[in-house]
Amino acid sequence: MSRISQRLNQAKASGKKILVAYVVNGDPFPQATLPTLHAMVEQGVDVIELGVPFSDPMAEGPVIQKGHERALEHGTSLNGTLEIVKQFRATNNTTPVVLMGYANPVERFGYAEFAKAAANAGVDGLLTVDLPPEEVAVLKAELDANGLDNIFLLAPTTTVERAQKIAAHASGFLYYVSLKGVTGAGHLDVDAVKTKLAEFGKLTDLPVCVGFGIKDPETAKAVAGLADGVVVGSVLVDKMGAQADKTAEEIAASVGDIISGIRKAIDTL
Template sequence: MNRINECLRTLQAEGKKALVTYIVNGDPEPSATLATMHALVAQGANILELGVPFSDPMADGPVIQLGHERALAHNTSLRGTLAVVSEFRKTNQQTPVVLMGYVNPMVRMGFEVLADQAAAAGVDGFLTVDLPPEESEPFNEILKARELENIFLLAPTTTDARIGSITALAGGFLYYVSLKGVTGAGHLDIDAVTAKIADIRRHSTLPLCVGFGIKDAQSAKAVASVADGVVVGSLLVSKMGELAGQPAEQIAEQTASLIAPLRAALDSL
């Protein structure tokens, strides 16, 4: 079974909420990524999203844009990201890793080559921001053939009919974008999130994680009370930017320490 499904099934059985973390590969420098991935797991992250840097991260806010720029300054690539996952798997065979990014570097590598190498490296799924369901073939089938999950976004503007067609294709978990806009933006309207999640639940039994706008333990707890997990990204990427120039261990420890209160808040539910 794919690690994502196993992880979420176990958490559900234990009555726990998933903490999903996002960092950008190569940010603020390549040596920091592997150390930070391990440190995040040690602090209670359940699923790691590893951002694949892109020159034009259209759906990201200023914080994560800067993370992509810092990573690209070190020539971080999609191939390099796969190498980091291979390295991570040498000492961690349990924690699911999802590659989150934009489609152009994937097109350039070729979907089949990418999926083969991702499976070999120990990647568990993809979340491709600019590959909505209508455009997701043939990638969807290519992933399925290798038991890799294709994770789709749902938004506040997603109509009921679309929820149905997206959940029919989706694997791993559903990623609900809690607000209109880009990553790291605005304030959560928890009532609106609750209402939309209820709509989504009518269509699918897949676990549902909520991201965009999780800033602290309080917002994490509020959202997790109505979802299966939360995704935190801008909070971590912002910290990693501040820590640029520090030794990798320092970056890893100080960044990962930010999720401890979120973990505690989720575990208090």
């Protein structure tokens, strides 16, 4: 069983909600990432989603776009991201790490080469925002061959028929995009999420985590009550950007504080 499934089953068995946290590798500077990942785990993150910076992050709102830009200014690459995961694994062999990014850096790396290198580094899964099931076949074969989970998005605009198709391709967990829009948007509608999740929940045994637009413990709690877990990203990236002039340890601690608040809120469910 993959590290992702193991961890998510564990959470489910203990009746806890899954907390997935996203930061961009190399943001706001390369040395900040590793201590931040460890701090997030200490404060109760179940799955790390590590953003691979891209020059044209089409699905991101302004906050995460800036995170990508800051990371790229420091020359952060996909190769460097794998290196960070390897370093993380030196002291943590249990927390799943999913890379989240866009197709082109992976294409340039080479699908087969990437899958192999990612597995070697200790990566557990990949979420490629701009590779829907129709275009993913070649990459998926390589991920499968290397035991990596392929995480997919479901959206408010996804039909039930299509969700079935996506679920058939997916492993690990499904990521439900809570709103029509980009990451960090401000118009989350909890009732709408509820209706849609009720439809999708029947289609799959995979855990469903909800993200986009979750900015504080209250929204995290409201949404976590409807799903298996929540994904937070923009609120962390925003904090990291605001502290670009602080030390790596200070940045890690402040991200840990946000995580701790969200963890406590969803643990009351």
